[in-house]
Amino acid sequence: MNVRRNRLVSLAALGLVGGLALTACGGGSGSDSAAGTGASDNGGASAGAYAELSGNIAGSGASSMQNAQTAWSETFMGLVQAEGGDLTVTYDPTGSGTGREQFLNGEVKFAGTDAALDEEELAASTAVCNDEQAFNLPVYISPIAVVFNLEGIDSLNLPPAVIGGIFAGDITTWNDPAIAEHNPDVELPDLDIVPVHRSDDSGTTENFTEYLSATAPEAWTHGPIETWPIEGGQSGDGTSGLISTVEGGQGTIGYADASQAGELGTAAIQVGEEFVEYSADAAAKSVDVSPRAEGRAENDIVVELDRTTTESGVYPIVLISYLALCGSYADSAEGEAVKAYASYMVSEQGQQTALENAGSAPLSAELSAEAQAAIDGITVG
Structure with a gap:
């Protein structure tokens, strides 16, 4: 059997056998949040939580996560439609640099980037993030x-x-x-x-x-x-x-x-x-042996990858694709939709979807819980 097919089989097995208990909390911070707070099979949303989602939200950025974003958006929109909502999510794989530029220009509501927003970009983000600073969340780990x-x-x-x-x-x-x-x-x-x-x-x-x-x-x-x-x-x-x-x-x-x-x-x-x-x-394993980047806000989750590790079984050429999100969205409908979609991405179902369609490594339970807490902290309106 082809070497790469063998690896794909092992990737799927990892997702099914590993049984990572990823946090599946909802994305809302208030009682009428679109994502709710109860866990279910719908990627972390409580029953009926997607019914109020409508409109369009667009993202752009890293082409590395293109396969995952396609699977995420299609599956998520299906879940929303099944509950009576009417939301369209699009992602344009323009590359990390262009994605960050479009996000900071207000052209898209979220960005995917293989290089986290830096200090200068975070400071500039307040202009398009309702006077709050943006932040980074790891959503996609891949060799x-x-x-x-x-x-x-x-x-x-x-x-x-x-x-x-x-x-x-x-x-x-x-x-x-x-x-x-x-x-x-x-x-x-x-x-x-x-x-x-x-x-x-x-x-x-x-x-x-x-x-x-x-x-x-x-x-x-x-x-x-x-x-x-x-x-x-x-x-x-x-x-x-x-x-x-x-x-x-x-x-x-x-x-x-x-x-x-x-x-x-x-x-x-x-x-x-x-x-x-x-x-x-x-x-x-490469992510597990690496520390968090210092000097960042609590909700700004960035990993400082240890490229020189000699620990057995680690593949060191790894990218972590981050989701760049605003700390606040002026438009309530857009904000709730972004929070719900982000919550789906970091949920157990979302991470399993990425593994099956892109061969990525699921977030650990701890990392997923931190990401969901940061999403919960987004304010809208």
Whole structure:
């Protein structure tokens, strides 16, 4: 069986067997909140809580969570319709940078971003958030896969310094001794390596280069960046564009949310003395061993990923896609709709939906409870 199909089977099994008891509280802070406070199977809402939801709410941002957002919005709108509500939720996978810009310009009511809103962006958010500051919530945890297109090769072992050297343009052929050393049983071709990067401002790029900067600073000297720093080379717009470019070449290599790796070859990453393939379990472990970012408000939940951990079974190239929300919404109907949708995303049903459709790692019970408490604190009207 194909290696990636095996991993997908294991991802589904993780969701069914792990039984993470995610908090399923409602999103309302008042007695007439649209999300209510009683738990049920409807992604955390009490019976009838969605009946009053109507109108349209739009979000944009990280293309990494595109599959999850499609599944979330379609399922959530079905739940709302079943209870008599009439709400449309849309999400445009414009990329993290554009999503944050549109959110801060008031063009969308929420944003998805692989890089949390920073201090300057949080300060600017009061202009569109009813004089309250925005905040970040983790909603989507996923490995970033190093994907490649080499005929007949499904998997390669790659240390951080080799990955950094490849994307910096210093390791240029697939049979380079630095690659061959860690893949003695693979017949590597005498073929040019063609690195592929994101052409847009990308949180996935920032997470990927943050990993390279932390683990292979001598090979990757450009630091953690959201916009690719090396001129030339092949590129793709958004996750789907990068994947398409890698698929369309031979000897190509790129980086993308693992949910969209498809049939491409993928790298096992060296952590300590072992090579670890991506999986939901290994991504979740990466978050578990990482501390919360310091100096942020209580409702602003940002994880400081430990890229250099050597703990067994951890896959360190992980992205956490955040949901950027306003602390207050002037329009009550819009605010209640956003709160209800956000509550669905962090609920047990919402996280299971993301696992089944995008292979993401469900939030832990503790992290989900913190996220729901922050949603409860949003004021409307």
